[in-house]
Amino acid sequence: MEMAFIHTPLGVAKLIGDSNGLSEIKVTDAEETITTVIPQNLKIAAEQLQQYFAGTRNNFDFGLNPRGTDFQKRVWEALLLIPYGKTVSYMDLSKTLGDVKAIRAVAAANGKNPLWIVVPCHRVIGSDGSLTGYAGGLHRKKWLLDHENPVKQQSLF
Structure with missing residues (x-):
């Protein structure tokens, strides 16, 4: 497995993967040295994440x-079906998977998602519209949802 650390607006992102694909993305506040030479197997992922944060990729x-x-x-495959700029509830996700009684198991699997942002677990919210748990912290979840919101709120003042 190869590893790289890239800067993002949410902190340092740690990318882990190999020729079979990316296996992990974690964003932390930890002080890590940014990787100056990205391993070949991680280059496309690093580039596309930077484009996402720049607002040029969805x-x-x-x-x-x-x-x-x-x-x-x-x-995680069901999470990939949630469109950019949209959200679903844990109940909606359970229904998509065919078992409304599995809502807690779905929520637990959502919380174990190792590919933050790319597999958009941040797009899952509570049935009442609340920002429920996010392994990276609710401040990051809010930032990601605001970043993806196609309608930007204008200030009146």
């Missing part, structure tokens, strides 16, 4: 290779 098309259970992978 989808990703590089290989993914997350590690998880079959159920977790099903949830």
Whole structure:
């Protein structure tokens, strides 16, 4: 596995992957040295993430290779179907997967998503519209949703 650290508006993103695809993206506040030479297997992912943060990309098309259970992978695949700039509730996601009773398991799998931003777990909110848990912190979830919101609120003052 290869690793790279890139700067983002949310902190330093740690990318891990190999020729089979990206297996992990984590964003932290930790002080990490930014990688000056990105490994070949991570270059496209690093470039596309920078484009996303610059507002010039709203989808990703590089290989993914997350590690998880079959159920977790099903949830993560369903997350990929949530359009940019849209949100769904945990209940909606459970319905998409065919079992409304699995809402807690779906929420737990969502929380284990190793590919932040690319597999958009931040687009899942509470049924009442609240910003429920996010492994990276609610401030990052709010930032990501605001970043993806196609309607930017104008200030009146």
